[in-house]
Amino acid sequence: MNDTVFNRRSFLSSGLLAGCSIAASPLVTPVSFAATRGENRLVVIILRGGMDGLDFLRPPNSEMMTRLRPTLSQAAPSEMMLAEGFTLHPGCAPLYELWQAGELDIVQAVSTPYRHKRSHFDGQDLLEAGTATLGGAGESDGWLNRMLQHMPGGEMVTAYAIGADPMLLSRGAAEVESWSPDVNFVLSSQGARLMQLTMERDPEMARSLAQAFALASDAPGGGVIEVDDSEVMGDFDEMMAAQMTAKGKSAGSAHQRVASFAAAQLREEARVACFSLGGFDTHARQAKTLQRPLERLSDSLLTLKSELGAEVWGKTTVLAMTEFGRTVAENGSKGTDHGTGGSMILAGGALRGGRLLGQWPGLAEEDLFERRDLMPTDDVRRYAGWAIRESFGLSRQALETAVFPGMSLGDSPALLS
Amino acid sequence: MSFDRGLAQTRFGYGRSPEVAGPETVAQMMAQLRGPDVAAEQFAIPKDDVFYERISELFAHRQAVRQAQKGSDDREKRDVLFQKNRKRAHGQILGFMMTELQRRVWTQDALRERLVAFWADHFSAPGKNIYYRYLAVSHVEHAIRPHVTGRFEDLLIAAVTHPQMLVYLNQDVSIGPNSRTARYRKGKRPAGLNENLAREILELHSLGVTGDYTQADVRQLAELLTGLTTGVGKPARFLDKRAEPGAEEVLGKTYGGRRAGLDDIHAVLRDLARHPDTAGYIAWKLARHFVSDVPDAELIASLQRRYLETDGDLAEVTQALLEHPAAWAPLKDGQGNFKRPELFVSSALRALAVPEARMKAAKPAEIMRLVMHPLRFMGQPWRTPLGPDGFEEADAYWLSAQGLGARLQWALAAPAAVMTRLPDPRDFVQTALGPEAPAAVRFAAKAAENRQEGVALVLMSPAFQRI
Numbered sequence: 001m002n003d004t005v006f007n008r009r010s011f012l013s014s015g016l017l018a019g020c021s022i023a024a025s026p027l028v029t030p031v032s033f034a035a036t037r038g039e040n041r042l043v044v045i046i047l048r049g050g051m052d053g054l055d056f057l058r059p060p061n062s063e064m065m066t067r068l069r070p071t072l073s074q075a076a077p078s079e080m081m082l083a084e085g086f087t088l089h090p091g092c093a094p095l096y097e098l099w100q101a102g103e104l105d106i107v108q109a110v111s112t113p114y115r116h117k118r119s120h121f122d123g124q125d126l127l128e129a130g131t132a133t134l135g136g137a138g139e140s141d142g143w144l145n146r147m148l149q150h151m152p153g154g155e156m157v158t159a160y161a162i163g164a165d166p167m168l169l170s171r172g173a174a175e176v177e178s179w180s181p182d183v184n185f186v187l188s189s190q191g192a193r194l195m196q197l198t199m200e201r202d203p204e205m206a207r208s209l210a211q212a213f214a215l216a217s218d219a220p221g222g223g224v225i226e227v228d229d230s231e232v233m234g235d236f237d238e239m240m241a242a243q244m245t246a247k248g249k250s251a252g253s254a255h256q257r258v259a260s261f262a263a264a265q266l267r268e269e270a271r272v273a274c275f276s277l278g279g280f281d282t283h284a285r286q287a288k289t290l291q292r293p294l295e296r297l298s299d300s301l302l303t304l305k306s307e308l309g310a311e312v313w314g315k316t317t318v319l320a321m322t323e324f325g326r327t328v329a330e331n332g333s334k335g336t337d338h339g340t341g342g343s344m345i346l347a348g349g350a351l352r353g354g355r356l357l358g359q360w361p362g363l364a365e366e367d368l369f370e371r372r373d374l375m376p377t378d379d380v381r382r383y384a385g386w387a388i389r390e391s392f393g394l395s396r397q398a399l400e401t402a403v404f405p406g407m408s409l410g411d412s413p414a415l416l417s
Numbered sequence: 418m419s420f421d422r423g424l425a426q427t428r429f430g431y432g433r434s435p436e437v438a439g440p441e442t443v444a445q446m447m448a449q450l451r452g453p454d455v456a457a458e459q460f461a462i463p464k465d466d467v468f469y470e471r472i473s474e475l476f477a478h479r480q481a482v483r484q485a486q487k488g489s490d491d492r493e494k495r496d497v498l499f500q501k502n503r504k505r506a507h508g509q510i511l512g513f514m515m516t517e518l519q520r521r522v523w524t525q526d527a528l529r530e531r532l533v534a535f536w537a538d539h540f541s542a543p544g545k546n547i548y549y550r551y552l553a554v555s556h557v558e559h560a561i562r563p564h565v566t567g568r569f570e571d572l573l574i575a576a577v578t579h580p581q582m583l584v585y586l587n588q589d590v591s592i593g594p595n596s597r598t599a600r601y602r603k604g605k606r607p608a609g610l611n612e613n614l615a616r617e618i619l620e621l622h623s624l625g626v627t628g629d630y631t632q633a634d635v636r637q638l639a640e641l642l643t644g645l646t647t648g649v650g651k652p653a654r655f656l657d658k659r660a661e662p663g664a665e666e667v668l669g670k671t672y673g674g675r676r677a678g679l680d681d682i683h684a685v686l687r688d689l690a691r692h693p694d695t696a697g698y699i700a701w702k703l704a705r706h707f708v709s710d711v712p713d714a715e716l717i718a719s720l721q722r723r724y725l726e727t728d729g730d731l732a733e734v735t736q737a738l739l740e741h742p743a744a745w746a747p748l749k750d751g752q753g754n755f756k757r758p759e760l761f762v763s764s765a766l767r768a769l770a771v772p773e774a775r776m777k778a779a780k781p782a783e784i785m786r787l788v789m790h791p792l793r794f795m796g797q798p799w800r801t802p803l804g805p806d807g808f809e810e811a812d813a814y815w816l817s818a819q820g821l822g823a824r825l826q827w828a829l830a831a832p833a834a835v836m837t838r839l840p841d842p843r844d845f846v847q848t849a850l851g852p853e854a855p856a857a858v859r860f861a862a863k864a865a866e867n868r869q870e871g872v873a874l875v876l877m878s879p880a881f882q883r884i
Contacts, residue, residue: 048803048804049804116631116632117620117626117632118616118632119616119620119626120804120806121620121626121804121806122626161817183794183819183822183823183826184822184826185822185825185826185829185830186829187825187829187870187873188866188870190864190865190866190870191865191866191870191873191874194860194861194864194865194870194874195825195861195874195877197857197860197861198855198857198858198861198874198877198878198879198880199878199879200857201750201751201855201857201879202750202751202879202883203751204751204813204816205751205755205816205821205879205882208816208817208818208820208821209818209821209825209877211818212818212819212821212822212825215818215819215822216822278803281804283587283611283613284587284590284611331609331610331611331612332590332591332592332594332599332608332609332610332611333587333590333591333609333611335587335611337611337612337613338612338616370632
């Protein structure tokens with residue numbers, strides 16, 4: 001390995017951590033990835049709970065829609081018209097600006113290969129595993145992780161899973177850093193050395209701890225510090241104050257901090273990031289309960305755009321996907337139950353944008369999946385696959401056999417401009 | 418491989434304590450477990466009717482605000498009163514959590530506390546507003562805790578028909594499409610089924626997702642559950658007028674058909690509890706939680722057998738776990754169950770023997786700072802998983818950089834904040850890890866620059882975090 005491309009990731013895995021102050025080490029200075037490799041960025045957002053695709057992307061008003069959904073998905077005709085009479089949920093107004101700027105696509109009536117049982121947990125596992133069927137519980141790795149292993153120069157790519165919810169997406173052999181912007185600590189370099197000593201026979205724990213040291217050193221006031229004894233005792237109160245800062249309420253809400261942290265990493269050496277947003281399981285009073293989760297999604301996308309800056313945003317593709325859509329008909333409590341087909345959202349300056357993708361199956365009862373759910377007409381993995389292929393140049397074969405085994409990539413939707 | 422005094426405390430309890438001796442035999446563990454619930458008496462939480470009363474009061478304050486003229490002084494006054502009461506309720510919820518933590522710190526019967534935590538997670542039903550965050554305490558204390566050594570069917574009935582679960586999984590708004598209520602509402606407000614509770618009872622609470630059921634069973638069970646409902650501050654009740662008329666068939670057996678009632682709901686839940694898939698699922702889940710991510714097949718089979726032989730007697734199933742040699746498999750380097758954050762924090766407090774008076778004196782803001790926020794950063798906000806499936810069990814999930822970073826942050830700060838004087842790390846390594854403390858940890862504790870880092874080194878060591 002060449003010295004000039006010695007980044008933090010290789011530093012961590014080289015086991016040189018013990019015995020030096022991370023913050024001061026010349027080895028952790030990020031080296032520009034741009035000089036040698038691709039510049040594109042990919043962000044994956046998992047929308048947990050099963051986002052109602054028919055409420056996010058509202059089909060043209062019709063007698064049938066009114067009958068199926070008396071309190072939901074009714075669009076005023078002029079409101080944020082996308083195409084073919086489809087409109088956006090009014091809670092997503094900021095996304096309409098992205099649409100107009102050619103930085104948003106929506107895929108209609110898509111799903112993972114998951115069918116019939118409509119379990120969130122299996123649905124999410126399958127979405128993150130990227131496979132056609134589920135392996136044993138907790139055994140499978142994630143598709144984003146397998147993508148890293150097949151990226152040209154992938155060993156040099158830094159990828160982040162962000163938030164207190166490490167995802168299957170990032171699980172696997174390729175090294176992915178996970179971090180929450182709320183975690184911070186101060187530890188003396190002596191303490192760091194001793195802690196590594198206690199973990200000598202537990203490589204898995206030692207590796208995560210080494211990452212924690214490196215990541216905390218990025219945070220203001222945190223990390224491993226070189227001090228002598230007298231200083232530690234003298235500054236004890238100050239150190240305690242640093243440890244105890246509960247950042248839960250500072251600097252914006254949690255989802256914004258996550259998006260900000262992602263943007264900060266992507267502006268530097270990271271090329272891939274993933275995180276999740278929850279709250280989409282709207283079984284009751286959906287007109288009210290879906291509002292906040294959709295606002296958080298809009299906020300996250302807009303935060304990414306503003307904090308990445310025009311240049312990096314122009315090289316970024318964001319995929320927002322959910323485990324399944326919801327029942328076409330409203331249930332007895334003005335909400336919707338677990339369904340099948342739904343919507344997928346693509347955002348980013350790298351996109352051609354402004355398009356409704358996929359094929360609309362119709363809402364007549366005989367057109368529905370099991371006479372209750374929107375019929376999926378395409379596979380979400382295919383769009384993720386093309387976004388990866390166009391962003392990072394992975395081969396069709398790698399995508400069809402390794403990243404999404406058994407999936408057929410099919411014709412290109414030509415996502416990137 | 419048989420009973421081990423260290424593992425009895427770590428794997429089947431809340432770890433070692435400088436003040437409370439660990440059990441010496443399986444018989445002793447079982448005798449305590451089958452005996453009276455001493456910890457619940459010593460560190461008491463009010464009876465369930467007190468919870469309903471307080472929630473009704475709080476709700477009445479809220480209603481009073483709503484009834485007052487918008488923008489009026491009167492409304493403002495009423496709102497101030499409501500907010501004051503809400504804040505007090507929030508403080509009480511945090512106090513109840515501290516009470517539960519104290520049980521874990523001081524009990525001799527620590528296995529009972531672990532079982533309560535396990536079943537509370539199995540029947541996860543976090544509240545979404547102040548009323549149900551309050552009632553969530555009662556759900557665990559009164560619907561789950563008394564049954565952890567009883568029959569699974571009684572636990573299942575108590576846990577899933579409790580108003581906490583009914584509201585969390587939307588049963589309170591599920592109405593039979595052909596019920597009298599639905600007919601009356603026709604053209605006014607929509608009324609119909611909500612399948613949420615029915616699905617999770619099958620998928621998460623009884624048979625498990627690999628169990629032998631279909632979407633049709635979900636639908637039929639949802640119809641059977643109609644009528645079961647509740648309201649804010651009220652216990653569960655059965656309203657005949659909301660129940661779907663006619664019989665329902667779940668897993669090939671017919672229920673109801675005559676006058677709808679709770680009996681049919683209890684009958685189907687008893688049958689689900691006695692289903693062989695349920696026995697297998699519960700056996701696997703227990704073995705995985707207490708012993709290993711990949712439990713010994715013979716251990717699972719043994720638990721499942723005992724479950725089926727005793728119609729799901731959970732004390733018997735727990736005894737089968739403690740009697741099986743695989744449950745006492747010694748730890749190997751770099752392997753073993755990795756404590757989840759709640760267990761990590763609880764066992765650290767027990768090892769420190771944080772004085773009762775100190776825990777009782779903690780104010781809400783401090784409890785947030787010392788326990789609630791840190792647990793969230795570690796990935797396990799107190800009894801608030803993302804969904805009804807509870808928290809992840811796989812060790813790899815918890816071994817993230819961010820998770821370990823948050824544990825380190827807490828281990829450096831919290832012990833010093835709760836103890837007047839931190840223990841000497843050279844003693845603490847003995848207290849927390851016992852006679853088997855690894856040489857590397859003993860050395861690190863001795864060589865630490867100060868007590869704060871020394872204590873953190875012990876708490877962060879694999880010997881403390883793996884069980």
